[in-house]
Amino acid sequence: MNRQQFNSRNDIGKILTFQKSGSTNSFDPTITFVSGSRRVSWRLNNGSEIKQIAGNNIVYTGFTSDTNIRTIEMRGNNFKNINTFNLNNDNLYGNLDVSGLPDLGYTFQVYSNDNLTGITHSTSTTNMTIYQAYSCDLTGNLDLTPLNLGGDFRVYDNPKLTGITHSSSSIIFGAYQANNCNLRGNLNLSMLSKLGGNFALQSNPNLTGITHTYSPTIFTNYNVSSCNITGLHNLTMFPNLGGSLQFNNNSNLTGITHTASTENITFYLAQNSNLTGNHNLSWFPNLGGVVAITNNSNLTSITHTASTKNFIQYNLHQCDLTGTHDLSMFSNFGGDSTGSTCYVTLYINPNLTDITFPTTNGYFKNFVNTESQGALGLYSCNLNYVNFKPLSGVTFLTGTTQGNPRISLRDNGMSATDVNHILVDFSGNTTTNPTGWSNINLNIGGSNANPDSSSGGYDGLAAISFLTGSPYNWTITY
Numbered sequence: 001m002n003r004q005q006f007n008s009r010n011d012i013g014k015i016l017t018f019q020k021s022g023s024t025n026s027f028d029p030t031i032t033f034v035s036g037s038r039r040v041s042w043r044l045n046n047g048s049e050i051k052q053i054a055g056n057n058i059v060y061t062g063f064t065s066d067t068n069i070r071t072i073e074m075r076g077n078n079f080k081n082i083n084t085f086n087l088n089n090d091n092l093y094g095n096l097d098v099s100g101l102p103d104l105g106y107t108f109q110v111y112s113n114d115n116l117t118g119i120t121h122s123t124s125t126t127n128m129t130i131y132q133a134y135s136c137d138l139t140g141n142l143d144l145t146p147l148n149l150g151g152d153f154r155v156y157d158n159p160k161l162t163g164i165t166h167s168s169s170s171i172i173f174g175a176y177q178a179n180n181c182n183l184r185g186n187l188n189l190s191m192l193s194k195l196g197g198n199f200a201l202q203s204n205p206n207l208t209g210i211t212h213t214y215s216p217t218i219f220t221n222y223n224v225s226s227c228n229i230t231g232l233h234n235l236t237m238f239p240n241l242g243g244s245l246q247f248n249n250n251s252n253l254t255g256i257t258h259t260a261s262t263e264n265i266t267f268y269l270a271q272n273s274n275l276t277g278n279h280n281l282s283w284f285p286n287l288g289g290v291v292a293i294t295n296n297s298n299l300t301s302i303t304h305t306a307s308t309k310n311f312i313q314y315n316l317h318q319c320d321l322t323g324t325h326d327l328s329m330f331s332n333f334g335g336d337s338t339g340s341t342c343y344v345t346l347y348i349n350p351n352l353t354d355i356t357f358p359t360t361n362g363y364f365k366n367f368v369n370t371e372s373q374g375a376l377g378l379y380s381c382n383l384n385y386v387n388f389k390p391l392s393g394v395t396f397l398t399g400t401t402q403g404n405p406r407i408s409l410r411d412n413g414m415s416a417t418d419v420n421h422i423l424v425d426f427s428g429n430t431t432t433n434p435t436g437w438s439n440i441n442l443n444i445g446g447s448n449a450n451p452d453s454s455s456g457g458y459d460g461l462a463a464i465s466f467l468t469g470s471p472y473n474w475t476i477t478y
Contacts, residue, residue, distance in 0.1 A: 016074040016100055019093040021115050022047060022066045028059040030086040031074070034106075034126075043073035069093055081126065083107065088132070092116040104128070111135055111154070121146045127171055134158070134177070141165060149192075156180050156200065166191050172217055173197055179223070183207045196238075202226050202246065212237050218263060219243060225269070229253045242286075248272055254298075258283040264309070265289065271315075275299045288332075294318055294345070304329055310336045310362065314344045317377065321349040326356045334362015334394055341365035341397055345377035347408070352381040361393040366402035371443070374406025379443070383412040385421050392429040395436035404439045404475070411446035417456030419448050419478070423463035430472050442467075443477040451478055 020027065031040050041054040047064035063070060079100065084107040087096075095118035098104060105126025110116060116136040121144065129151030131144075141163035142155065150171020155161065161181040166189065174197035176189075186209040189195060196217025201207065207227040212235070220243035222235070230252040235241060242263025247256060247270040254276045266289035268281070276298040281287060288309025293299065299319040306329040314333075316325070325346065327333060335341035341363045346352060355378070367373040375396055378386070386409075396405035409422070422444065430437040444451075451460025467474040 013077045014075070014079050014100065016079065016098070018072050018074075018096050020070050020072055021091045021093045022063055022068045022070050026059070026061050027063065027072070027090050029057070029074075029090065030084055031056045031082060032084040034081040034083045038076065038078060040074055040076040043075060045071045081105070085109070088112050092136075094118070095120060098122075105148075106130065108132070113137075117160075118142075124148065127151075129171065131155075150194070151175075153177065158182075162206075163187070168193075170194055173199075176200070179203050185209070186211060189213075196240070197221075199223065208252075209233070214238075216240060222246070225249050231255075232257060235259075243267070245269070250274075255279070262286060268293070271295055277301075278303060281305075289313075291315065296320075300351075301325070306331070308332050310334065310340060311342045312340050313342065313367070317345040317347045317349070317372075319349055320351060321346065321381075322351040322353075324354040324356060325352060328356045328358045328390075330358045331360060332362060333358045333360045334364055336363060343367045343373060343375050343377075345372065345374075346381065347372070347377045348380045350380070350382055353384055355383070355386050357386075357388065357390045359390040359393070361395075363395045363397060364405060365397040365399050366404075366406055369399075369401065369403035369406075371406060371408050374408055374441075376407045379408040379410045379412065379446070381412050383409065383418075384414060385418040388422065388425050388429060392432050393436070395433075396438075396440055398439055404441045406441045406443070408443045410443045410448065410477070412448055414444075414448040415455070416449040416452050416460070417458065419444055419451045420455050420458035420460030420463070423451055423460045423467070424458045426474075427463040427466045430467060430474075434472065438472045439474070440467075441475045445478045448478070 040056055044051040046062050080102045082101055082104050086109040088109045089112040092113040093115045097120040099120050099122035103124045103126045105124055105128050107130040109132045111132045111134045113136045117139045123146040128147045128149050132154045134154045135157040138158040139160040143165050145165055145167040149169050150173055152175045154177045156177045156179045158181045162184045168191040170193050172194040177200040179200045180203045183204040184206040188211045190211045190213040193213055194217045195215045196219050198221040200223045202223045202225040204227045208230045214237040218240040223246040225246045225248035227250055229250040232255040234257050236257050236259040239259055239261055240263055241261045244267035250273045253273040260283045265284050265287045268291045270293045272295045275296040278301045280303045282303045282305040285305055285307055287307045288311055290313040292315040294315050295318045300322045308331055310332050364375040366375050398404050453459045453461045464476055
């Protein structure tokens with residue numbers, strides 16, 4: 001509760017009243033003003049007596065530790081133009097009504113108050129560039145329409161927070177974080193014309209959509225994983241989208257639309273969703289790092305454009321990729337020599353018939369020593385002959401915990417000609433690059449035909465003998 005009180009003492013013209021739980025004994029607020037030497041004082045009910053302390057920055061540890069609710073009064077002659085309002089980790093209780101603080105701005109910090117259920121603001125013409133009310137118990141809708149927000153905005157970890165309402169703002173956002181809450185329905189952010197930076201709304205399981213407007217601000221993170229984003233998610237208004245883009249675990253998400261961005265994309269994750277048809281990533285000429293769009297059973301193709309970036313992961317398993325999947329535009333496909341090695345998984349795409357690899361000198365290694373996370377997991381598709389010659393310059397690495405690099409081509413229904421042809425190509429790559437193509441564990445069995453000495457004019461058995469012998473030491477299952 002907030003009230004204003006005037007009395008005969010000129011130094012106590014206004015009073016802000018609020019409450020805290022007595023379950024912790026510390027209280028250490030910080031109040032600063034835009035200009036001048038104005039001071040505040042505090043009237044503290046510690047459970048056994050009333051304590052009065054003057055100071056804009058105090059540390060009081062005299063509260064009796066129990067479950068009772070304490071009344072706090074902040075007193076001063078004039079509360080106009082407060083520059084910093086910091087009551088973080090002070091166990092505020094109930095609703096904090098700061099509507100009696102005219103032109104509150106710049107820094108508002110009330111984070112880590114487990115019993116703070118609401119905040120009431122009044123109209124302020126001052127820019128609020130730090131607003132932090134995370135790790136509290138904010139409940140229902142947080143009405144921020146009186147404020148001119150931007151900068152660093154954080155209200156994450158409020159599991160009862162169901163909505164946030166804003167007014168128009170043209171201030172650049174470096175962070176907008178409202179993850180791990182309970183935002184519901186569509187969140188309207190169309191009034192924030194310079195949204196950007198670290199945008200995090202993940203883990204809001206009832207959030208079905210977000211309305212944006214054009215923003216030229218650079219994004220370093222855009223995360224809406226583990227929500228309920230439904231239908232087509234439109235991001236065409238962000239020409240500087242970059243960094244980490246995450247859309248995982250949205251079972252009703254059928255598509256994501258982008259516009260051209262030259263920012264580096266280091267993570268593009270859209271796993272366990274319902275992307276349907278073609279997914280167009282040709283907007284990103286600096287795509288690299290981790291691309292993981294697995295478990296989208298209606299995803300039939302991905303469109304890329306040329307990129308010179310290294311890749312750490314490229315995972316499109318358990319989708320419905322159809323026909324030829326083209327990777328030829330990635331001239332540095334694979335990891336680099338610093339230890340950021342790559343693994344590629346395209347397994348369980350029953351309509352995938354071919355893969356076009358780029359000519360590259362990248363580094364590949366198992367993520368872990370299992371088939372599903374091996375260096376090249378290309379099993380249980382419908383592949384015929386796949387040309388691995390462009391990869392002759394790559395280096396497959398053995399890891400202490402990852403084991404020998406795995407290439408899995410099993411259960412593709414390949415003919416003996418296809419199997420022989422691939423084995424002969426592998427022997428050629430090993431001859432050309434024995435350091436990079438030794439000690440490989442190859443599974444080319446299952447529903448594939450057995451290799452022989454003549455099908456298609458290729459001697460698969462001779463290739464196996466060559467590869468498994470010294471010094472190349474392959475292990476081959478067929």
